[in-house]
Amino acid sequence: MAKLQGFEFWKQTLKEARYVVAPMVDQSELAWRLLSRRHGAQLCYTPMLHAQVFVRDANYRRENLYNEVCQEDRPLITQAGVLKAALLAQDYCDAIDLNLGCPQMIAKRGGLLQDEWELLENMIRLAHQKLSVPITCKIRRLQDLEKTVRYAQMLERAGCQGTLLTVHGRTKDQKGALTGLASWEHIRAVRKAVNIPVFANGNIQHLSDVERCIQETGGPRRHEQGNLHNPVAEEYLDVGEAAPPLHAVYVRAHLFKLWHHTLQIHQDLRDDLAKVKTLDALADVSKQRGLRCQQEEGEGGLPLPHWICQPYVRPPRGCWRTRTGREDTLSKNKQKKMSRNPNKNFCPEHKPKYIKCEQCGNPKGNRVCVSLCRGCCKKKAFKEVADCPSEPSLTPSTAGGQSSVKLHHSTS
Structure with missing residues (x-):
């Protein structure tokens, strides 16, 4: 049976998905995907699989993809970095996604960055020929808009023509405290230049951002990534009990984000959360947090009380000025050093x-x-x-x- 092409794939297999939860390293496990679908997600991705481990370790395959088939978790796209891993994963998902612009170390080690166009073109063409499911690609924009468009068109020619393309409106250097805003202008330009569905990624914190993104990028498709701070923690723990396997390390990472604002106030709970190693112990910390928040009033500076999940905006880094008046930023480590020694100068001109x-x-x-x-x-x-x-x-x-x-x- 021939693979569905472009918009037919989006309409028939992906059910015209508009609300999509992006893949997140070690944080897109089954329980989180099911929780996201409860709250309106129409398409989810697995975490980026560690391709070498996925190929050689049957337990890793079972825990990350080969678990009991869950019809509630479809349609589903799997991120696999190499062909051997993709061949093992293709029967358990609806498409294989290649993340070509992820700044995470797991992607850099695999070489899946968007600098070597000829290599990527050959890789995608080979995967398109060998796999029984479609290939999708996710890229980060380049600094130059026209070059970003040419890059997307190359991927379309290489084999992405059968499916869709996700465009993250940030460059690969925009991460951490330097994240900044995503450029929807780049996404709009790519969408006009290709003949396949395009998902927009970046700047989504509230539902209202979805419609604004659709209007500004010119299409009814978007890619949701900013949901880590929004779902309800207790509901997530309940879903996790019914959707094993669920590891404490995944749960703890999610709770740190879901409780971000509360943990700024109850810092002893942050320490407790960092130490616990079992699901039961995590549930106890959750109970303590709930008891403390019942009688509290909302803290200033937040749209909602701190115990209600809401987006977290990364603060800008601390700044210093060079002798020429140019302003630059400091890493968290340097900020700590400056707090211990306010007179310390990090200007390279003074070294x-x-x-x-x-x-x-x-x-x-x-x-x-x-x-x-x-x-x-x-x-x-x-x-x-x-x-x-x-x-x-x-x-x-x-x-x-x-x-x-x-x-x-x-x-x-």
């Missing part, structure tokens, strides 16, 4: 300049008489049977009763 070793590029040794670091000077001294008069510890030991030759080694 001391070191002479580099001529051989390895490390800083030159302070007591070494040539332009080498201490390690390279030691190797040179032993090789030439010479002393470094500025650093006695680098003098070669005597051998065979003969003392080392006292020479100043040159920089040649």
